[in-house]
Amino acid sequence: MSDLPVLQNPYIVIQTTQAPYSTSDATDSLEAALAATNIGMQVVYIFVGDGVYQLLKAQQSTLISHKSIYKKLSALPMFDVELIFAQTSALTTYHISLNDISFAVSPISDAQLVQICAKATQVLVF
Template identity: 30%
Template sequence: MAKSLLIISRQAPWTGPSAREALDIALAGGAFDLPLGMLFLDDGVFQLAPGQQPAQLQQKNLAANLQALPMFGVEELFVANSSLQERGLAVETLSLPVQVLDDAALAVLIDRFDQVITL
């Protein structure tokens, strides 16, 4: 049986390649039926904000990659409630359906996976 993997994405989409790399790992793992989940934490929650215009910053739009996650079998998507609140984002406005977790649930989630990658 394959080991499960949790990818924690902590970077905003416009701060460098980390957000894109996290999505690439998730899509590749999903393509190989690896049991995995993805957690958006800290500034990583900005990846889920609607109406982004990355071209103005000469960045690639990550929206298509995000929308492809469920098609690649990556359906366990999580977001930290505290990260949303600190950044003024509401779960109802996010571009993907996610499970909102409090701090206690985050610890349980991380313990549930065999391996964790943080980008």
């Protein structure tokens, strides 16, 4: 298991756990992250479970008249959300690779996920 990233300042965790378009959870978690960084909070954004489906670059959301969640996610670093992780076990289960992703997402084990959440000031799950 690789070392945990150094997270020295207080931070909140936002877990996004749902696939991108069947519910509004993916959009809502993204908007929550942007609001938190807007007031200077440090946000750790984690794709958990079905949430890793949001990382599929080839999603063609225009077919269902929806803006691409992937494109919105790729703008996260521009809004100071730079600590972005994805649950390795979910990536493995759903055969999703982080290689094609155009923004930095680091895989974390379930144990690391727990450690990151344990040290957070708040954890929100969408």
